[in-house]
Amino acid sequence: MENKDVIIIGGGPAGLAAAVQLYKLGITNILILEREKHLGGILRQCIHDGFGLQRFCESLSGPEYAQRFIDEVRELNIPYMTEVTVTEVTAGRKVTAISRRGVMEFQAKAVALTMGCRERTRGAISIPGTRPAGVYTAGVAQSYMNLANIMPGQEVVILGSGDIGLIMARRLTLEGAHVKAVFEVQPYPSGLPRNIEQCLNDYEIPLFLSHTVVDVKGHSRLEGVTVAQVDEQYRPIPGTEQEYNCDTLILSVGLIPENELSLGAGLTLDSRTKGAVVDEDYQTSCTGIFAAGNVLQVHDLVDFVSIEAERMALSIQECFLSSQFGNAEIEIVVDASISYSVPQKTTGKKDFTLSLRPKRPGRNCTVFVKQENVTIARKKFAKVLPAEMIQLAIPAERIDPEKKLEITLI
Amino acid sequence: MRDNTYDILIIGGGVIGSSVARELSRYRLRIGVLEKELDVACGNSCRNTGMLHAGFTYKPGSLKAECAVEGNREFDQVAQELDIPFKRTGKVVVGFSDEDMQNILRFKRIGELNGVRGLEMIDKAKLNQIDNSAGGEFALYSRDSGILNPMLYNIALAENAHQNGVDFFFDSEVKAIKRQGEHFQVTAGDSVFSSRWIVNCAGMHCVTISEMLGLHGHQVKGFKGEYYVLDKKASQFMNIPVYPAPNAKGGFSTHATPTVDGNILVGPDSYITEDPDDFASTRDHMQGLVKDGSAIFKHMKAEYFIRNFAGTRWKRVDPETGDVLDFLIENRDDHPGVVNLIGIESPGLTCALPIARRVVAKIQEKEVLEVNNDFNPYRKGIVRFAEQSKERKKELIATDPDYGEIVCRCETVTRAEIVQAINNPLGAVTLTGIKNRTRACMGRCQGGYCETRITALIQEQCKVREHEVMYQHKGSGMFIGKVREVLDGE
Ligand SMILES: Cc1cc2nc3c(=O)[nH]c(=O)nc-3n(C[C@H](O)[C@H](O)[C@H](O)COP(=O)(O)OP(=O)(O)OC[C@H]3O[C@@H](n4cnc5c(N)ncnc54)[C@H](O)[C@@H]3O)c2cc1C
Ligand SMILES: Cc1cc2nc3c(=O)[nH]c(=O)nc-3n(C[C@H](O)[C@H](O)[C@H](O)COP(=O)(O)OP(=O)(O)OC[C@H]3O[C@@H](n4cnc5c(N)ncnc54)[C@H](O)[C@@H]3O)c2cc1C
Numbered sequence: 001m002e003n004k005d006v007i008i009i010g011g012g013p014a015g016l017a018a019a020v021q022l023y024k025l026g027i028t029n030i031l032i033l034e035r036e037k038h039l040g041g042i043l044r045q046c047i048h049d050g051f052g053l054q055r056f057c058e059s060l061s062g063p064e065y066a067q068r069f070i071d072e073v074r075e076l077n078i079p080y081m082t083e084v085t086v087t088e089v090t091a092g093r094k095v096t097a098i099s100r101r102g103v104m105e106f107q108a109k110a111v112a113l114t115m116g117c118r119e120r121t122r123g124a125i126s127i128p129g130t131r132p133a134g135v136y137t138a139g140v141a142q143s144y145m146n147l148a149n150i151m152p153g154q155e156v157v158i159l160g161s162g163d164i165g166l167i168m169a170r171r172l173t174l175e176g177a178h179v180k181a182v183f184e185v186q187p188y189p190s191g192l193p194r195n196i197e198q199c200l201n202d203y204e205i206p207l208f209l210s211h212t213v214v215d216v217k218g219h220s221r222l223e224g225v226t227v228a229q230v231d232e233q234y235r236p237i238p239g240t241e242q243e244y245n246c247d248t249l250i251l252s253v254g255l256i257p258e259n260e261l262s263l264g265a266g267l268t269l270d271s272r273t274k275g276a277v278v279d280e281d282y283q284t285s286c287t288g289i290f291a292a293g294n295v296l297q298v299h300d301l302v303d304f305v306s307i308e309a310e311r312m313a314l315s316i317q318e319c320f321l322s323s324q325f326g327n328a329e330i331e332i333v334v335d336a337s338i339s340y341s342v343p344q345k346t347t348g349k350k351d352f353t354l355s356l357r358p359k360r361p362g363r364n365c366t367v368f369v370k371q372e373n374v375t376i377a378r379k380k381f382a383k384v385l386p387a388e389m390i391q392l393a394i395p396a397e398r399i400d401p402e403k404k405l406e407i408t409l410i
Numbered sequence: 411m412r413d414n415t416y417d418i419l420i421i422g423g424g425v426i427g428s429s430v431a432r433e434l435s436r437y438r439l440r441i442g443v444l445e446k447e448l449d450v451a452c453g454n455s456c457r458n459t460g461m462l463h464a465g466f467t468y469k470p471g472s473l474k475a476e477c478a479v480e481g482n483r484e485f486d487q488v489a490q491e492l493d494i495p496f497k498r499t500g501k502v503v504v505g506f507s508d509e510d511m512q513n514i515l516r517f518k519r520i521g522e523l524n525g526v527r528g529l530e531m532i533d534k535a536k537l538n539q540i541d542n543s544a545g546g547e548f549a550l551y552s553r554d555s556g557i558l559n560p561m562l563y564n565i566a567l568a569e570n571a572h573q574n575g576v577d578f579f580f581d582s583e584v585k586a587i588k589r590q591g592e593h594f595q596v597t598a599g600d601s602v603f604s605s606r607w608i609v610n611c612a613g614m615h616c617v618t619i620s621e622m623l624g625l626h627g628h629q630v631k632g633f634k635g636e637y638y639v640l641d642k643k644a645s646q647f648m649n650i651p652v653y654p655a656p657n658a659k660g661g662f663s664t665h666a667t668p669t670v671d672g673n674i675l676v677g678p679d680s681y682i683t684e685d686p687d688d689f690a691s692t693r694d695h696m697q698g699l700v701k702d703g704s705a706i707f708k709h710m711k712a713e714y715f716i717r718n719f720a721g722t723r724w725k726r727v728d729p730e731t732g733d734v735l736d737f738l739i740e741n742r743d744d745h746p747g748v749v750n751l752i753g754i755e756s757p758g759l760t761c762a763l764p765i766a767r768r769v770v771a772k773i774q775e776k777e778v779l780e781v782n783n784d785f786n787p788y789r790k791g792i793v794r795f796a797e798q799s800k801e802r803k804k805e806l807i808a809t810d811p812d813y814g815e816i817v818c819r820c821e822t823v824t825r826a827e828i829v830q831a832i833n834n835p836l837g838a839v840t841l842t843g844i845k846n847r848t849r850a851c852m853g854r855c856q857g858g859y860c861e862t863r864i865t866a867l868i869q870e871q872c873k874v875r876e877h878e879v880m881y882q883h884k885g886s887g888m889f890i891g892k893v894r895e896v897l898d899g900e
Contacts (some may be wrong), residue, residue, distance in 0.1 A: 034815065085816040100811035103804050121856040123717035125638070128693040131719070133881030133888045143862050145887070149864075150876050151893045175893050214693060220885035236693075247890075260819065263643075 005029040006316060007095045007108040009086045009261065012041020014293025015068035016113035017306040021313035023076050027320065031055075031106070032073070032080035032099055039073070039080065041116055042139070042294075043302065045146045048167055050194070051366050054303035065302060078398050080282035089113075089265045095323065109318050110288045113262060113276070117294040120254040127159075129216025132223070138164040138252040145171060150249075153248030157225055158182040159213050161189040161196070163300060165252020165385070170199035172250075179203075180244055183227055185234055188361050191252075192300060192387050209368040213249065214241065222247050255298040265289060272340035273297045279328030280352035280394075281315035281343045282308070287325045290316055296408065297342045300387055311353070330401060337409040340385065348399040358409050360382040366410055367392060371403040384409065416442045418773075419596055421584050421619055423447070425455040425560065426754050427611035428567035429766035435574035437770075437779035442605070443568070443576060444598045446583035448884060449843040450836065451564035453613045455759065456720025456846060457689065459637075459667050459675055462496070462556035463757040466521025466529060467660035471725035471736040475524040477761035477768075482526075482554055486716065488763060491568035492566035493791035494559060495670040497875040500528075500535060501555035501651040503544025506684060511656035514550045517656060520577040521552075528553030544652040554653065557670045559757055561846035562791065565836070567762070570789040572835045574782070580839075582726075584612070587622045594747065609749045609769055614686035614724050614750050626747055628738070628752045630724040634688065635678020636695045637721075638703065641854050642672045649710045654706055656694075664699060669850060676710055683722055691718040716854050726753025739765065741772040749773065769775055792830045792847065796822035817867075818860035820853020828864060832871045839872060841865065842882035865889075 008015045011034030019032050038044060043051070047064030054058055056068070066070070073080060081097075082106070082277050088096040095106045119137040136144075136152055142164060144150040155263050157179050158165050159284040169179045182200060187210050189196055202208050208227070214236050215226035229240035257275040259267075268277045268285035275296040276284040282292050292312040293305045328345035339357040346352065354369065354377075362384045369392070374402040376398040384390060399405070418434060420427045423445035427662075431443050447453070462485050465478030489496035505514050521529050530551045531541070537549045572578060582599035587608065589595075596603040611620040617628050651667040667675045677699055696718060703710040726735040738752040749772050773779065795806060795813055807814040810829065812826035831838045831847035838844045841851070844864055850856035851864070865879050867890060876889040 035819075077831055082671065083815070085819070087816070087822065098803070098807070098808070098814055098816055100814040102807050102814065103800060118855045119717070119858050121858060124712075124715055126696055126712070126715055128691050128692040132883075133886040137858055140861060145893050148862060148866065149893050149896065151887050151891050152889055154890055216690075219687060220881075220883040220888060228753055254429055259553075 001105045001107050003109045004106050005320070006110045007106055008032045008112040008114060009089070009095070010034060010041065010114040010116055011036075011080060011082070012114060012116050012293065012297070013043060013069065013302050013305045014116070014295070014309040015041070015112065016066070016073060018112050018292060018313045019078050019080070019308035020069060020072045020076065021267055021310040022316065023078050025317040025334065027317055032078065033086050033095075034080065034082045034086045035085040036117050037082055039070050039082065041396040045139075045143050046167070047146050048171070051302050054301065055306060062302070069306070086261060087233055089261045089289070091266050093288050094100070110290060111156060112294050112312065112316065113284070113289065113291040114293045115258040115261065115295045117257045119206065119251075120256055121330060122251060125253055127213055127216060129175055130218055132216070132218040132221050134218070134222030134247050135216065135249045135251070138162065138168045138250050141250050142171070145175065148385070151175065151177070153177065155246040155251060156180065156248040157213075157227075157244050157246045158183060158250045158252060160184060160192045160252035161185070161207060161255060162197050162252035163191040165250060166191045166195040166199040168250055168252070169205050170203060171201045173205065177248075179205050179386035180246060181208060182204045183208050183213065185210065185212040185230055187342040188386070190387055193385070212236065216249065222249055225249055255294065255300065257295045259295065262291070262295075270340065270344055273342060275342075277344045278342065279326050279347060280343050280350050281319065281326050282343070283315065283319070283326055297340070300389060330399065331404040333404055333406055335406070335408045338407055341407055346394075346399070346405070348401045349396055351396050352394050353391050354394050354407070355389055356407065357386055357389055359386065361385050368408050368410065369394060370406050370408070371400050374400070376405070414601060414603040416440045416603060416605040418442075418607040418609060419444060419594070419603055420609045420611055422453070422611035422613055423450040423568060424453045424613050425451070425564040425567065425759055425762045426429045426610065426613065426751060426765060427609075428564055428571060429762040430609050430769050431571035431576045432567045432574070432613055433766035433770050435571050435576050436782055436785045438782045439779065440865065441571075441576045442603065443571070443578045444578050444582045444584050444596065444603070445578065448580050448840050448880060448882075449838060450568040450578070451561045451846055452721070452842075452882065454721045455564045456561045456845065457719055458560055458756070458759060459678065460558055460560045460669055460759070461501070461667060462558055463760045464501070464516045464521065464526045464555045464756070465524050465760075466526050466530075466552065467656060468524065468757075469736070470520060470533065470898060473739070475531045476759045477737070477764035479525045480764040481760040481762065482556075484763070485556065485558070489558065491787045492563070492570060492789050493564045494566050496558040496671050498554065498556040499650050499668070500540075501541060501653065502532075502546070502549040503550045503552070503653045503655060504537065504544055504546055504549040505655040506547050511548065513655050513658060518550055519646050526552070526554065534763065539649045541648060545706065547743075553575050556748070557651065557668065558759075559670050564578050565847060566789050566791065570787070573789060574785050578836055584619060584622070585617075589624070592747075595843040607747050607749070607773060610751055611754075613754065614722060616724065616754070622751060623745065623748050623750065625742065625748065625750050625807060627729065629727050629729045630730075630753050631727045631753070632683040632686070632722040632724055632744060633680050634683040634720055636691050636699060636724040637675050637677030637719050638696070638699050638710070638715055639717040639719070640674040640676065640710070641716050644674045644709050644714040645672050648674060648707065652706060664702040666703060666704065666710075672709070680722065686722075686724075688722065689720050691720055693709070716856060723755035724753060725755045737761070737765065739768050739772065743774070746776070792827050792834070795824045795827065816897060817863050818848070818850035818853065820855050820859070821849040823848045823860070824848040825867070828867050829871060832868065839868070840880040840882050840886070840887065841868070
């Protein structure tokens with residue numbers, strides 16, 4: 001069993017940024033474990049541009065963005081292993097990994113969980129019908145096209161207006177497929193406005209809001225779908241059904257943090273984010289186990305993933321220096337206007353950035369962070385969208401350690 | 411040229427056809443199985459609850475009762491021979507009302523008449539001890555009921571038959587059968603076969619085949635049932651199958667059953683279908699399962715849903731009255747050379763080998779079969795990495811590094827297992843075939859992580875191109891080709 005200061009599980013943008021930051025802060029006995037052949041995470045298949053606008057003030061493709069961090073990892077000689085899958089993390093921070101070379105075991109002072117996320121599937125959203133070939137989640141279709149040079153189909157319908165679905169609408173169109181329409185069950189799109197503009201409108205692909213797929217047809221390969229309009233409770237409205245012939249149905253219906261390992265370690269998960277409950281140090285309910293990136297909360301922009309991971313690295317260093325691993329007790333709660341917040345707890349001793357997502361689109365609204373009737377932080381927004389994460393700074397000096405933080409969006 | 415002359419041709423590679431093939435391979439015979447799909451285990455044998463029934467709901471003296479009890483008793487031995495996952499979990503049938511009590515007691519008596527052992531009435535306290543998630547005021551506890559993996563059972567029987575010399579022909583739908591003197595001429599797929607005997611194990615199409623053979627007048631009726639598959643996370647709440655009290659006819663409404671691999675199945679419900687190939691899930695019935703399923707299993711929640719499927723019990727019915735009849739295994743003197751199986755519905759899985767032995771007996775009534783002394787009843791399954799101890803894992807990787815490459819993360823399936831699934835006797839050629847053999851793609855991400863890797867392995871190992879990778883059925887191509895042709899040297 002090898003001892004490490006920090007084991008980083010996952011070499012995507014979160015893991016890479018955390019490693020570089022830790023190294024720069026002088027914590028060098030670290031190791032990145034990545035199950036793929038290459039570092040870079042999901043960015044490897046995101047060959048479109050638009051990454052890095054915040055961080056590097058230029059528009060990069062996914063692989064280019066990842067490469068900047070991979071180059072730094074190489075220059076600094078940060079140890080990493082690829083084609084190694086972590087199969088177990090214990091609450092005591094013992095990490096077990098499997099590779100073609102055998103079974104490896106590490107004892108870590110701290111573990112950084114940066115495993116990313118997975119896609120919600122057809123089964124998870126109960127789409128009725130037959131089960132033919134030709135139904136793909138958007139990320140899987142993206143991986144086939146961009147990493148394996150495989151074309152999944154020709155006549156395409158997309159369910160869900162998540163960003164990856166929108167990107168795939170454009171990608172499929174550019175490669176000669178016919179994308180008939182995108183259907184979204186919500187009354188507003190779940191992807192970013194810039195993707196609606198650049199991926200659908202520019203190619204005249206129609207987007208139908210408040211619509212869903214109610215039937216899937218075809219015995220061997222997909223032959224068509226039935227689509228219907230839905231009411232406010234998302235129930236299909238009888239009489240609004242329309243048939244679409246297609247050989248491919250792409251699902252872009254949400255991402256879920258990848259928390260198999262976290263569950264094994266016994267971490268407390270948040271039923272809203274589906275990621276770990278953390279404090280302002282990104283420390284989970286298990287001392288010394290930290291989380292950042294999509295494994296913690298699903299991000300829309302990779303730039304924020306890198307920043308979050310760097311903040312986590314800084315907290316790990318602070319915890320090492322002070323030998324104090326926080327014991328957060330002040331709860332952070334959100335009301336019905338907000339889907340979730342990260343962190344969900346704080347010690348009240350440190351300034352921190354609060355991330356949250358509004359439940360519905362809105363204009364000219366303000367986020368209030370209160371303790372009973374005292375407002376301790378607020379921020380105004382001209383426009384909010386569920387697709388865009390909101391962040392605001394919380395000053396520790398104003399927090400009353402006896403009371404919970406309550407957040408609302410008005 | 412291939413010699414297509416057989417002593418016995420079996421139509422259908424479901425659990426019944428595969429059992430018949432395996433039991434007949436105990437004798438020196440040339441045996442072939444004709445299957446219209448690209449693999450075995452594509453019909454109702456992969457669309458059921460996977461219960462090894464004890465046999466307390468079937469009419470005393472019926473084949474269903476007789477074969478279920480026989481099949482149940484021998485199954486520890488069978489599971490060991492074929493190296494398949496099986497657990498004798500027991501099962502509870504729970505009741506709330508006086509009427510439930512009456513029905514339950516009736517079936518307890520029937521069970522005892524059928525020779526079912528280990529049936530016991532238990533009170534609420536004992537019920538809670540056995541499974542504290544099971545609602546109910548009292549229950550019938552059936553000690554001998556069990557759960558098995560029906561796909562692997564079907565596959566194991568077929569592999570074992572194949573090892574013992576049986577030929578399997580896939581993509582071979584039987585379209586015509588002609589009697590020519592002592593022989594039958596069978597047109598299947600693109601080939602013509604000749605055989606002295608035909609065994610009809612065509613499941614949902616048994617009547618069509620029966621008509622082709624000139625045996626008229628049989629009728630079956632399709633009782634379709636839909637299911638939800640729940641995430642393994644839900645199985646922490648249930649350790650034993652829990653059925654509601656049966657109705658007076660012995661039918662059970664929607665119930666929850668743990669699978670031998672650790673998921674929970676909720677279903678089946680029951681309604682009539684006309685179409686033999688109708689396996690679609692429908693909105694109304696999915697909603698019905700959520701409603702009725704929640705009554706019997708508190709944790710029937712959307713967060714645990716990972717998949718839906720449906721299967722159909724093709725019951726033999728009386729053409730006049732419509733009454734449901736027993737299994738039929740017939741060899742009629744006016745139709746020599748035919749063993750005709752009609753209406754092999756539930757508990758067909760439990761009864762598969764006992765039925766197969768009765769088929770053999772029918773043939774033995776007409777001719778002496780020479781014993782095959784080389785018959786080997788044992789078949790080895792693929793060693794599942796996930797189920798091994800740490801030490802054993804290390805050894806496996808040391809001997810085959812492919813065991814160190816995890817392909818499916820949800821079920822921890824390694825490259826070695828996928829490669830074996832493809833290269834074993836009767837190896838898988840479709841994504842579903844690999845799934846059924848290894849459990850890859852069956853977890854909560856439903857292939858989101860591993861599907862791309864597995865299709866790449868199919869291309870590599872089977873040496874096929876993108877558009878030739880099949881999902882399950884014939885014509886279920888997963889891709890249309892390359893995105894762009896890459897020129898040599900680029
Ligand atoms: C399909 C998809 C498309 C996207 N498109 C865009 C976009 O167009 N623009 C944009 O700004 N953002 C996009 N995003 C969001 C952004 O790219 C992600 O937020 C970012 O990649 C998340 O980084 P991460 O490091 O948290 O996760 P990932 O990039 O997913 O990296 C996680 C890494 O951990 C590894 N790993 C997981 N489990 C284990 C284990 N047990 N053992 C070893 N290694 C493991 C994985 O192999 C992976 O490499 C997209 C996200 C997805 C999922
Ligand atoms: C919902 C449901 C739940 C059940 N639960 C249980 C249970 O818990 N326990 C239990 O013991 N039993 C159960 N059963 C019963 C059991 O599943 C069936 O009895 C059994 O699988 C039938 O096997 P089979 O081989 O006859 O049919 P199948 O598996 O359907 O096989 C028939 C095969 O014949 C092939 N075929 C058809 N026509 C042709 C043709 N013309 N040419 C070539 N091939 C052809 C088909 O492709 C198919 O592969 C259940 C059944 C259902 C539907």
